[in-house]
Amino acid sequence: MRFNDAVTLLSTPQRYQDETGAWHEGEPVQRTIFCNPMTIGVVAMANLRSSEVRMMNATQPVDVGLRNEHMLQVRALDYAEEQQCIYHGEQYEVLYASGSGDFRVLTIGQRLGSEPEG
Numbered sequence: 001m002r003f004n005d006a007v008t009l010l011s012t013p014q015r016y017q018d019e020t021g022a023w024h025e026g027e028p029v030q031r032t033i034f035c036n037p038m039t040i041g042v043v044a045m046a047n048l049r050s051s052e053v054r055m056m057n058a059t060q061p062v063d064v065g066l067r068n069e070h071m072l073q074v075r076a077l078d079y080a081e082e083q084q085c086i087y088h089g090e091q092y093e094v095l096y097a098s099g100s101g102d103f104r105v106l107t108i109g110q111r112l113g114s115e116p117e118g
Helices: 042-056
Strands: 005-010 015-017 023-025 030-038 066-075 084-087 090-098 103-111
Touching: 005 066, 084 103
Parallel strands: none
Antiparallel strands: 005 030, 005 084, 015 023, 030 066, 066 103, 084 090, 090 103
């Protein structure tokens, strides 16, 4: 197992209150960790897409809603439940994280119609 790739995790911006009492949106904190890219199997991709479609609308075809899915294995110590990441210059959502013990497998993807930031 080789961790020879990198992914940048984006934490959720925290709101903060200044000295006058006004609330502000903070900036997301970025940190880069090493990862092991994995192959998304046909069954995993079909399950992922059909689950997403069922959550959105049961009448749409199973290939609607997501594009550019990847699976990345990361060390559990490095992953702090972030929901956004940047992988190979593209911004992705962490669709779900699985695994136990020392490693987590992050399934990341982009939703159709989402404008990437940056």
